[in-house]
Amino acid sequence: MPFGKGYFIVPSMIFNAKKLKKDFPILSRKINGHPLVYLDNAATTQKPKAVIDAFKNYYEYSAANVHRGIHTLSEESSEQYENARKRVAKFLNAKSPNEIIFTRNTTEAINLVAYGWGKSNIRKDDEIITSIIEHHSNFIPWQQLCKEKRAKLKIIPLKTGSKHSPTIPSTITITPNRAVSFPLTLDFDNLEKLLTKKTRLTAITGMSNVTGEKPNLKKIIKLAHQNSTLVLIDAAQLAAHEQINVQKLDADFIAFSAHKMLGPTGLGILYAKEQLLKEMPPFLLGGGMVKEVTIKNTIFADPPTKFEAGTPNIAAAIAFTKAIDYLEKIGPQNIAKHTENLSQLLIAHLKKYPQIYLQAAQNPNGIISFTIKNIHAHDISEIFNRQGVAIRAGHHCCHPLMQELNLAATARISFYLYNTEKDIEAVEKALKKVLAVFN
Amino acid sequence: MDDLYTEIILDHFKHPRNKGQIDTRKIGKNEKLLSATEYNPTCGDKVTIQIVIEKSDSKTSSLIKKIAFIGEGCAISQAATSMLTEQLKGKTLKDLQKMENEDIYKLLQIPISPARVKCALLGFIATKLAIKT
Numbered sequence: 001m002p003f004g005k006g007y008f009i010v011p012s013m014i015f016n017a018k019k020l021k022k023d024f025p026i027l028s029r030k031i032n033g034h035p036l037v038y039l040d041n042a043a044t045t046q047k048p049k050a051v052i053d054a055f056k057n058y059y060e061y062s063a064a065n066v067h068r069g070i071h072t073l074s075e076e077s078s079e080q081y082e083n084a085r086k087r088v089a090k091f092l093n094a095k096s097p098n099e100i101i102f103t104r105n106t107t108e109a110i111n112l113v114a115y116g117w118g119k120s121n122i123r124k125d126d127e128i129i130t131s132i133i134e135h136h137s138n139f140i141p142w143q144q145l146c147k148e149k150r151a152k153l154k155i156i157p158l159k160t161g162s163k164h165s166p167t168i169p170s171t172i173t174i175t176p177n178r179a180v181s182f183p184l185t186l187d188f189d190n191l192e193k194l195l196t197k198k199t200r201l202t203a204i205t206g207m208s209n210v211t212g213e214k215p216n217l218k219k220i221i222k223l224a225h226q227n228s229t230l231v232l233i234d235a236a237q238l239a240a241h242e243q244i245n246v247q248k249l250d251a252d253f254i255a256f257s258a259h260k261m262l263g264p265t266g267l268g269i270l271y272a273k274e275q276l277l278k279e280m281p282p283f284l285l286g287g288g289m290v291k292e293v294t295i296k297n298t299i300f301a302d303p304p305t306k307f308e309a310g311t312p313n314i315a316a317a318i319a320f321t322k323a324i325d326y327l328e329k330i331g332p333q334n335i336a337k338h339t340e341n342l343s344q345l346l347i348a349h350l351k352k353y354p355q356i357y358l359q360a361a362q363n364p365n366g367i368i369s370f371t372i373k374n375i376h377a378h379d380i381s382e383i384f385n386r387q388g389v390a391i392r393a394g395h396h397c398c399h400p401l402m403q404e405l406n407l408a409a410t411a412r413i414s415f416y417l418y419n420t421e422k423d424i425e426a427v428e429k430a431l432k433k434v435l436a437v438f439n
Numbered sequence: 440m441d442d443l444y445t446e447i448i449l450d451h452f453k454h455p456r457n458k459g460q461i462d463t464r465k466i467g468k469n470e471k472l473l474s475a476t477e478y479n480p481t482c483g484d485k486v487t488i489q490i491v492i493e494k495s496d497s498k499t500s501s502l503i504k505k506i507a508f509i510g511e512g513c514a515i516s517q518a519a520t521s522m523l524t525e526q527l528k529g530k531t532l533k534d535l536q537k538m539e540n541e542d543i544y545k546l547l548q549i550p551i552s553p554a555r556v557k558c559a560l561l562g563f564i565a566t567k568l569a570i571k572t
Contacts, residue, residue: 378482378513378558382443395483408483408511437444438514 014334014341017420023048023326024418034388037426042209042237042367042414043392044259048326055264055319065311067288077314084317085304091324092254092271093245099277101270101307102317106236107137109255109270110203112307113232114141116280117253122200124150129194129202129229131156131186132404135209136397138234138255142203154194156204158404159187182358184211184405191220195227202231206238206254210396210412212343212364214238221250230276236260239269240416241339241365243332246271258316262323267316270307277303284309330417339366339415346413346424353431359410369396369410375438377409383437384411387430389423443549444514451518456525457507461489469494470504475568479516479557486510486520488565492532499533508565513558515547520562522546532570538563 021027024046029036038046058080064073066081082097089097103109118141122128128142132155146153195202202224207214217233224231232253235244239256246254253276258267272280282289282300286309291299300306327335343364350356350370359369372380377393384391392412395402402408413427466472471494476487491505506524526546527535543563544551551559 376482376484376511376513376517378484378515378555379444382513382555394481399483402483408485438449 014337015330015417017338017418018422020330021418021420023050025049025052027418031388031390032386034426037387037389037423039413039415039419039423039427040390040392041240041416041419042260042396042412044265045240045262045416046418047262047264048323050322050326051262051264051319054322055315058315058318063315066314080318081312081314084321087321087324088269091328093247094271095247096274098303099246099271099274101272101277101304102312103268103270103307104266104313105259105268106234106255106257107268109268110137110232110234111141112270112283113253113255113272114145115283116307117230117276118142118145118201119149120281122146122149122151125198126151127154127196127199128152129154129156129191129199129204131204131215132158133184133186133208133211133213133398133401134203134205135234135236136399137236138203138205138232139400142201151200152198154199155400156191156194157187159185182360183362184359185213185361186215188215188220191223195223195229199224199227199229202229204231204233206233206235206244207241207365207367208361209237209367209414210369210398210401210410211359211361212237212367213361214242214363214365217249217251225250237367241332241336252276258320258323262326263320264313264316266313267320272303274303277307282306282309286310335417336365338417339419340364342366342415342419342421342424343368345421346415346427349424349428350431353435355435356431359405359407366415367412368414369412371407371410372434375434377411379438380411380434383434384427384430387426387433389426389430445549448514448518448547448549451521452514455508455517455521457521457528458509459507460509461491461505461507466491471501473569475565475571476510477561477565477568479512479561481557482513484510484512484516484558484561486512486516486561486565488520488524488562488569490527490566490569499531499536501532503527503530503532503535506566508562512561515549515551515555515558516561519543519547519559520565523562523566527566535566535570 026046027036062076064077066078068078085097085100089100122145128146130139130142143153204215221231230252233251235254235256240261252273254271256269259265289301289306289309291301340363343366346368355373357371381391381393394409470491473490478485487509489507490503492501493504495501506527508520508524540560543559547559
């Protein structure tokens with residue numbers, strides 16, 4: 001399918017994304033008279049009918065509170081909820097469903113670790129390592145924990161070098177949108193030096209929601225564990241783009257969200273090694289997470305129940321199993337190849353315009369941020385929206401990274417399994433409009 | 440989209456009026472500098488307004504002698520701020536105090552969707568903040 005100058009021959013599509021679009025009711029919507037081209041998947045993904053139906057069916061047929069209330073509906077509900085937990089455990093290849101905790105979202109999952117494990121394990125002068133590209137949800141909890149405990153927060157920087165420096169971009173003069181050259185990657189060369197006797201935790205992203213970088217987690221975890229340092233992975237983006245095998249990965253904590261991988265909103269997952277969960281005090285306190293409560297004291301339940309206070313998002317957990325089914329049918333590794341193909345195709349297009357700057361990793365795996373000289377990201381996304389193309393503009397909850405790159409905001413395109421080359425055509429059309437308006 | 444990115448908006452965006460830092464050394468004895476910064480958390484835009492007023496016995500009749508802004512932002516926020524500063528030169532604090540959000544929309548003469556309200560009002564909010572001090 002030719003577009004622009006020259007052909008881009010995409011290797012035989014691993015699956016028929018165009019066909020998959022039909023499974024997603026919302027993708028047949030029109031925006032401002034144009035077919036919706038949804039490219040904001042890093043923010044949230046659309047849901048296949050199977051997930052929507054499961055959600056609906058729960059409320060129409062099996063709705064009741066969990067915790068085994070003896071009556072039929074409660075038994076059904078409890079069983080479905082625990083089956084959902086087992087399903088997630090199997091999906092991740094966890095040793096036991098007891099290692100799976102359902103939360104509200106990734107943010108809550110990470111906070112659970114910061115409060116549960118962090119508060120009782122971090123002391124004055126201890127160290128936590130994180131990176132400059134982290135989402136606020138995997139940055140602020142550690143920053144504040146370190147502040148409270150008078151511990152030290154160490155930050156893995158971006159790679160500098162002859163090609164580019166994060167604070168003094170090599171390519172461009174001072175303009176409202178300072179250019180930063182591509183590719184952007186974290187500098188792990190000094191990780192061994194950063195790990196000291198005092199380093200208790202490394203909290204790192206599995207995949208950047210701005211640049212799409214996937215750090216070499218196996219290597220990081222190996223180094224950290226050699227140093228007796230625990231590792232937490234913010235897998236909010238990673239879980240949607242890769243099959244996570246917790247035995248192979250050996251991370252201590254992994255947090256991700258259902259809604260970023262075809263599931264409903266309001267459901268997060270924390271995987272953690274059972275031993276850690278047994279030792280950790282709980283985060284949220286209340287009903288459902290106790291063995292016994294007296295006036296003076298409370299005996300908490302075992303994990304995972306210990307970490308699930310209150311009524312959980314039962315419908316979402318059940319519906320999420322359908323999302324997992326859908327993903328497994330296609331194969332997460334195929335989805336990763338698909339989004340990487342689309343990324344490379346998009347980058348090839350964007351590179352034609354000298355006034356477009358990329359803030360992306362070499363292999364962005366489906367997430368590409370960009371800026372245009374003298375045109376604000378907000379205006380880019382406004383004009384894109386007029387063409388029915390949904391992209392995100394802003395700082396993507398990564399203030400430290402934006403400050404490091406000297407940028408106020410970027411535009412971001414993020415692909416998922418239902419995007420096609422036609423969507424990239426729509427991007428190019430919208431881009432031409434943007435450049436025409438601000439010529 | 441021409442109803443949003445009109446010629447006037449684009450002109451003010453590409454050639455913003457009164458953009459720059461006021462030289463604080465050049466403020467006269469009977470003048471006062473007011474300043475404030477406002478952020479738009481959704482996109483990271485930031486605008487700082489500086490107003491030089493002539494001191495007077497009646498606070499509200501103080502004349503706005505100089506007004507300038509610095510900061511980065513989208514076409515709507517930059518144009519709105521540029522237009523606002525043009526409007527306010529030579530007016531009094533009272534005139535500014537009487538201004539409402541509606542007046543900004545009237546200045547811009549373009550439809551502002553809920554998503555762009557903060558863009559349109561960023562400079563105005565900073566200006567109102569500045570005179571509070």
